[in-house]
Amino acid sequence: MIIRVYPSKEPVEGEVKAPPSKSHTHRAVFAALLACGKSVIVNPLYSGDTEASIRAAEAFGAQIALGDGSLEIGGVCGEPAAPAKIGCGGSGTTLRFATAVASLTGEPVLIYGDVTLMRRPMHPLLATLTSLGAKAVSRGGYPPIIIKGPIRPGTAAIDAGTSSQFVSALLLIAPIADVSVVTSGRPVSRPYIDVTLDVLGAFGARFIREGYSSFRPASTGYRGTAYRVPADWSSASFMLALGAIAGRVRVRGLRRGDRHPDKVVTQALRAMGAEVRVGEDYVEVGRGDPLEGAELDLSDSPDLVPALAAAAAHARGVTVMRGLRHLAFKESNRLVSVTEALRRVGVRARASADSIVIEGGGVAGGRAWSHRDHRIAMMLAVTASAADGPVEIAGFERVSDSYPSFLDHLRALGVRAEVLPE
Secondary structure (H helix, E strand, C coil): CEEEECCCCCCEEEEEECCECHHHHHHHHHHHHHCECEEEEECCCCCHHHHHHHHHHHHCCCEEEECCCEEEEECCCCCCCCCCEEECCCCHHHHHHHHHHHCCCCCCEEEECCCCHHHCCCHHHHHHHHHCCCEEEECCCCCCEEEECCCCCEEEEEECCCCHHHHHHHHHHHHHHCEEEEEECCCCCHHHHHHHHHHHHHCCCCEEEECCCEEEECCCCCECCEEECCECHHHHHHHHHHHHHHEEEEEECCCCCCCCHHHHHHHHHHHCCCEEEECCCEEEEECCCCCECCEEECCCCHHHHHHHHHHHHCCECEEEEECCHHHHHCCCCHHHHHHHHHHHCCCEEEECCCEEEEECCCCCCEEEECCCCHHHHHHHHHHHCCCCCCEEEECHHHHHHCCCCHHHHHHHCCCCEEEECC
């Protein structure tokens, strides 16, 4: 899918509703799968990635009923079935969580995904599960994977320096398998571990923890419950960046008290000179006069990098984003894809092993590829709103992985975008 996004002749202005959180939906689906009894997940995100988790839960034996504003899941009470295979699409979270759940079963399970998933590292998680008695076969630590359990109780030692999802996957199965989780290295994206604990706690799990270094389950199993998914600050960050670049945008549903890790987008946009107003259930961002480059540590919020890169492209001066080593292991190598895509539309951008540097001043326009990465596609669309010329984005269909209503929201705010024949 190729779209062309045109620069806005008038300031972009309006209001949209934030989509439900992808991260919370993934975790709630897997907790409900393992729970005893029925769970109702209210306000779930239905997207390419979360639907992969829903299909995985069904393959593991959950009874699932889809609704417009809710999702009912009858759990397996800690005893998942062993399906022959599970397809995860492009979802790294589904891949990590499904691998952990498969280690609870006594039969081999093949876990695979699309071409973007083939580059997502799995060695740390597979090594840990193997140390607990599982048998794993992989392509040098990458998918596809065959995993066979059951694992035994014990201590799961994990290197958390590549992805917090490894820790979250082990925490998911810890109350079922009687496993304590011990991390080494500095865990990246630490707030996402807190999200995992919050969601698992809603389903009855309790942990005794020491910071981010050890977690011991203080309860057994999960219970069915009603769980409401909060708004997704990660996806909303693109609309907020659009307001900072091209006018004024209000995003409803973003609550001041949310614990989503990417709430820090408001601090980052303020640091760049945008006008940011935070209400009880909305955030409004207006264009900076002008936006200024800034130094940003995004080690705990890597999903904000593409949205903030779009703002940085239009800022005056240089923006340096640091703490990004783990961006290499996302849907694309975002150290490469962010900078390459921006250069394609006339922005000076470069990356090192741990940072991205963007020399702002505007976007010329042109044609770029999404690298099969939903956040790169959205980054390019947002940069186009105040570019000198149109921006054509190839591979735009990946936006549906996380934000299916993105194009509708873009148009609702007055940005002209059209789908081109391939």
